[in-house]
Amino acid sequence: MLNFTFSNEQEYFREMLREFSLNELLPQYTKWDREKTHPRHLWKKLGELGVNGLRIPEEYGGSGADCVTTGIAAEEIGRGDFNLTYAVMLNALASEIISNHATDQLKKTWLPQIASGDKIVGVAITEPAAGTDAAGIRSTAVHKGDRYILNGEKSGISAATIGDAFIVFAKTDPSSGSKGISAFVVPADAPGVECKGYDDMGNVPIGRGSIYLTDVEVPEENLIGLENNGFFQVMNGFDLSRLLIGLQCAGAAFQSIDETIEHVKTRQAFGRPLAKFQGVSFPIVTHYTQLELIKWQAYRGLWLRDNGKKHTKEASSVKWLGPKYAQEAIHECMLLNGHYAYTKEMPLEQRLRDVIGLEIGDGTAQANQMVIARELIGKQFRPY
Known part of the structure; x- marks a missing residue:
């Protein structure tokens, strides 16, 4: 059924x-x-x-x-x-x-x-030299007695300046690649933790920035799951967050379209409403259709997750195209609303800046296409 x-x-x-x-x-x-x-x-x-x-x-x-x-x-x-x-x-x-x-x-x-x-608890994986290649992180966690000593730098972390704690991923076995990564709960006020924010283009209120770890001591009980198993714990979580990101972006774009429809129905040009011009209505229809496709692919992926079925390629397709289609729709809406939409008096310019940030976060377009290729064709044919 x-x-x-x-x-x-x-x-x-x-x-x-x-x-x-x-x-x-x-x-x-x-x-x-x-x-x-x-x-x-x-x-x-x-x-x-x-x-x-x-x-x-x-x-x-x-x-x-x-x-x-x-x-x-x-x-x-x-x-x-x-x-x-x-x-x-x-x-x-x-x-x-x-x-x-x-x-x-x-x-x-x-x-x-x-x-x-x-x-507020952030998730700290990305580093200056390890973004898409999360397995290449260099932060370390050395087990000493009844605690771990963490050192390293995390970059591009959402909630870096507003978070109360972070789930930090660090190498507990540097010789084992992705198999040697562990996860820890690290309070933001722990000695040796320093958080610095970025002057970002968008997503300003979410406090993105870098986290510096200098001889940060956390007790053994702050280890999440098994030692050396952190990478595999988080990868499954990305399938969920990528689907939610697609819907997050779609929501902002749908609201922009709703506002724009009201504008073009009432704004007159050449003696008739803007909505009567195909050059106005057809782009709205195009973006609405693309967003509907993303929306239902996202809900399908969430349904698959709820039912214990594989949904990795669905999540990556939503993460790849959701922010892309959303920013294209919002950009079009900004143009259709005219020069006032370019000011900070309207929310469109900020939505555009905010959505663009998630074309990068949680995996770039290229990274998600690599995931889809791996799932669709096979690991042995994964593109690099």
């Missing part, structure tokens, strides 16, 4: 989030970018609405929601405030890593605080 409908509970959740997103988030969306601040109070508000803890089990303060429901949250929050969608995407990735692999003590310590919005 093929069924493309959401449950009544999911439809209610969507309607609730749509109303909250458009009425409470959208009016302030550009404010945080201009002020270069993170709206911590809204992150906590999302915790009250159950958004932060969607992928956290009920026993730890979450709702244990399925992946499709989590995707609904990403799409709807993306309409109002693109950057606050990290409360869905980043929390889902961090929560799954901790829920599936950490000790009971780490779960009890961090999961309830992530769900409530009291704590």
Whole structure:
């Protein structure tokens, strides 16, 4: 049986989030970018609405929601405030890593605080010399007595300047490549941790930056899962975050299209509404159609994940084309709205800047095409 409908509970959740997103988030969306601040109070508000803890089990303060429901949250929050969608995407990735692999003590310590919005936990993998090639990280974690000593630099980390802790990936066996990587929970205020922000083009409120680790000591119990197994823990999580990113970007683009449709129906040129010109309506139709394709591929991938089926190539196709189609749609909307859309009085220019950032994060277009080729053709024919 093929069924493309959401449950009544999911439809209610969507309607609730749509109303909250458009009425409470959208009016302030550009404010945080201009002020270069993170709206911590809204992150906590999302915790009250159950958004932060969607992928956290009920026993730890979450709702244990399925992946499709989590995707609904990403799409709807993306309409109002693109950057606050990290409360869905980043929390889902961090929560799954901790829920599936950490000790009971780490779960009890961090999961309830992530769900409530009291704590923000980032994921620190990327390094100056290891972006797409995550297995090439150089940060080290040396086991000494009852603790690990971490040294290295993480770069391009979301929530670097606003995070309360980070899931840090480091080499525990430098001779073993990707098999020698482990994951640790590292508090942001631990001695030896220094976080510095970037002056980014977009995603300003999410506090992207670098994390410097100098002889940082963490207890053994902060190790997540098995030693030397961290790389494989996180790779499965990327399949989820990539699907959510596609919906996050689609939400921002769909909202831009909705706003633009209202504009072209009322704005007159040459004695008639702009919407009557095919040069205006056809581009809107093109972008809407492309985004619908991405949207339903994303929900299909989330459904596959919920049902324990392979979804790696679906996730990579959504991550490859979702941000691309979204930024193209938002760019077109900016042009159709005229010169006011180029000002900071409208949200379009910021959406464009914000979405472009996710053409890079969580795997570039080229990296995701490599993943698809590997899944489609076979590992032995993987392109380099």
